Amino acid sequence: MSEERGKGDRSETPLSNTLSSNDKYLPDADLSMVALPDKMEEPSVPHFRDKPVQHLVDGFCLIFREYNDCEYWICEEKKKGSYFVQWLEFRDSKPQKFHRMLSNRNGLDVENEKRDQALVRYLHNRAGIEKVEISQFLEEVGIFIGENRYSLSPEYDETSAEDKDTLEANDESEEIPEEKKEELIEILKRPNLLSFIDEALYERSPDDGFIIGEVESKHTLNFNCVGARLGSSTINTLKGASSIGKTNTANVVTGLHRTKKVGSLSDTALKYADDLHNIDILYIQETLEEEFKNKETRLMSADDGGFIAETTIKNPKTGEFEVQQTTIPVKTLVTTTTAIELDPEFASRNFIIPVDDSEEQTKRILEENFKSTEKKLQEIKGEIDFNTKYVDLKDSYSLLKSYTVLIPYESDLLEIFPTSNPRARRDSKKLMQLIKESALLFQFQRCRDELNDLPVLVASWVDLAHAIILGGPILEATLTGFDKRLIEALPVIYEIIDEKGYVSTKSLQKKLKKSSKYAWQILNFFEDNGYIYHDSDTKRLFGIKGKAKVYIKTGAREYKNLLLAIGNIDWFDIKNKEENFIKEQIPNSSHQVGEHIYLPHYDPTAPNKVVYKQTPIHSEEFGIYQNKATEDVKTSENNSEILKDESRNIESDKVVKQSENVEIDYRNLTAIEKAILTELASFHKHTIGSLIDELKSRFQTVEIRKTIIDMEGSGWLS
Structure with a gap:
């Protein structure tokens, strides 16, 4: 066909509406041939399950099946190097979206277990179609696309500004039907929302990972991940011994949010990562002790304003090599480690989140692990639908909005942190951040308004309680650098010194029943932090030969618990300040400050071993009501x-x-x-x-x- 005929003569076979190669002669400004009228039938259009493939500007749709007067199609679109897939429901020829788009580096012709499981779950929850049938369909789709990728994929210039930052431009909440939105908002309005979150993280398929217990760790990490969605950033390190559930906790919690998971990260990888605008959380699965000194992780805190990557490039005009700087935006960072001691600069920027390694927690996990067959049978028989709460929780987070959070009781927090510890300067901000993140998570239950056209949210006394109850142990570990291993080891070290006059790697190893390297790391940490010191005179006194170090107490340091100071807060005063603040700053507000909080308690009879009890602010358990046991005592003279x-x-x-x-x-x-x-x-x-x-x-x-x-x-x- 000549160029002229290609542009204007339509007497020949019409151009293919697959947009694969024939559209290359169309004028750049004329997209009239992108979709041809229905009457112009084209036999070359691919068919799938006896129905023609429906072409989109950026992709295509394939029929699945009819079910309950609806047709269900799977759609794939490609934008800026990423593939986006989604189910569409057609009722009376009207398309309906019922879940958010799933993005991935590869299309449906490349297997991705996490994406495919999500697709199965979304359609099963929507229509009730058997999961096995949906999985088999996705396999069939993958084979079909793999064999027909060229004819299915449109060659279309995607340089328009609207397509930039695809995920960021798309409001996830817009893809949720209004009826479903109301259901999700009701979840966020629950006073016992933390209980729902706990259940959502537990009620998952055994193959997907679940969290039982770990109350402080999972909620603190989730608070920080919610904050990441709404503009704040933190560094979170789940710290503890090997095989105690750090990775599982990180996987399940970050799975609720837009997360990029990597095995390691270099400055070059950061510089050339083109999907950082699509995520809120950067998850490095495991960080070794020596890697904590790397600048690319250390400088990802908000205080540093991001990470500046420097690479050498050749100037094409001068032929000279030059250093090019690229500023990487701040992202919330999540990682795990077994390291005993972290780099001080990195640690000071961190939420150090210790994981529960107690015998009780091990017992809980073992009991659940040995229920996997029972759970699988329940799932197969349709007696239980795992992940429903998890998916609803994840979708509900897309409805949360950004606010400027106002804290009415800031001045009362001054006495909590010891001025003798310079780390308190930065760690006090961590407490403030947890308060704000709790308020943002519970925003449908807080006082909201606009001041000078700025959306504001008033933090409640409940948010302070959340930060202390759930974040207190984490703040303690962050301020001292201690995790549970160190807290438990210090009294053992002192006990050995009291008994023998000194402690050595060998004696501590024997007492702890750990490796010599582990004992050496523990002693090295406490020596560096001034709790013990190596004493040559003691070594000579006890006739110890060789290179072995012996340690004695310094007397200069003692461990004081931060939580003791936190526990002395006047909660009635905090609540009154919240009420007065709202009256003064937002006088037209009808918001009523509540008097209850839901406190977590371990309960062996509960499926997830945790219950959240409604507790009034004036109750004994909340530490406000003073027990008057000596008053009104009834006596009996005869018994x-x-x-x-x-x-x-x-x-x-x-x-x-x-x-x-x-x-x-x-x-x-x-x-x-x-x-x-x-x-x-x-x-x-x-x-x-x-x-x-x-x-x-x-x-x-x-x-x-x-x-x-x-x-x-x-x-x-x-």
């Missing part, structure tokens, strides 16, 4: 046994807490004293009875009671 029983009950109901402003030498505590102080350092308030119940599996009741009395006599407890 001395009743008197004894009542006396025991009164004593058991007595609230016990660590005294304020008392100096305790943590180096010389007994095992029971350490256990009692550790329990009292948690957010939950204890009576003598609850303290005995908590510790009686490890110590005798008589010993616990006697120790409490002795500690009260020393002024340590009140």
Whole structure:
């Protein structure tokens, strides 16, 4: 065909509407031939399942099947090097989207387990079609596209500005039907939203990974991931020994958000990554100890304004080599590590999130692992539909909006952080960030308005409680650099020194029943941080030969628990300040400040081992109400046994807490004293009875009671 005929003569066979090669003669400004009228039939149009492929400007749609008066099609589009796939439901010839687009580097002809599982789940939840049938269809589609990719893929210039930043330009919430949006908003309006999140992270297929327990770790990480969606950024390191669930926790939580997962990351990879605008979270699966000194991870915090990558390029005009700088935008970073000690600069920018490695947690996980067959049978029989809550939670997050968060009680937080520790300057910001992220997550339950056309959100006393209850242990680990391994090892080190006069790698290894390298790393950490030091005189005194180091106490440092300071907040005052702030700054608001919070409690009878109890702000458990056990005591003149029983009950109901402003030498505590102080350092308030119940599996009741009395006599407890 001549060029003239190609442009204007339509007496010949019409151009193919597959847009594969014949459209190359069309004028750039004329796209009239992109889609031909229906009457111009073209036998070369590919057919799938006896129906013609429907072509889009950027892709195509393939028929799946008719079901309940609807037709279901699978669509694939390619934009800026990424493939986007989505189901469409046709009812009365009208297309309906019912889930967000899924993006991937490859199309449907390349297997991607995570994407395909999501597609199966979306359609199954929407239409009730069997998952096996949907999976078989996707396999058939993959083969068909692989054999016909050239004729299916349009050759179309995608340089328009509208297509730039595809995911960022597309509001995920616009793809959710209005009826579904209302359901998702109701989820976000739940006062016990944390309980729903807990269930969503647990009620998942055994093959997909699930989280049981890990209350503080999963909620703190999720708060920071929600913040990443709405403009804030953090660095999060899940830290602990090998094989205790760090990666699983990171996988399941980050799966709720737009995440780029990589095995490692270099400055060059950061510079040339063309999909960073499509994600909120950068997830490096494992970081080795020596890698924490790399600048590309260290400089991804908000304080640094991002990462500046430098590469050498050749100037085509001068022929000289020049250094080109590229600023990479700040992203929330998530990683895991088994390292004992992190690079100080990196650690100071971090949320160090310790993972629960207790025997109780191991037991919970083992019990769940040995239920996998039972769960799989329930899924096959249709008795349970895993991931429903997880998917709904993920979709609900797309409805969250950005706000400027106002904190009415900022000045009250000044006393929490020790001024003697310079790290408190940066770590105090972490507490503020958790408060803001909690408010953003619960935004449908907070006071919202506009001030000078700026959308604002008022943080509640509940958000402060969330930050303390759930983030307190993480802030403690961040401020001190301690994780659970270090906290548990320090008293053991002091105990060995008290018994032998010194501690060495060999003696600590024997006591901890760990490797010599592990013991050496522990001792090295505490030496670097001033808790112990190597003493040559002690080595000579005990006649120790060779290169072995021996350590003794410095006396210069002692471990003080940050949570003790946090626990002394006047919650009624915080709540009153919130109410007054709203009255003064947003006088037309009808918002009512609530008086309840849902506190997590481990419960072995619950499927996910955690329940969230509604707790009023004035309750004993919340630490505000002062127990008046000595008042209104009923006496009985005729029954001395009743008197004894009542006396025991009164004593058991007595609230016990660590005294304020008392100096305790943590180096010389007994095992029971350490256990009692550790329990009292948690957010939950204890009576003598609850303290005995908590510790009686490890110590005798008589010993616990006697120790409490002795500690009260020393002024340590009140």
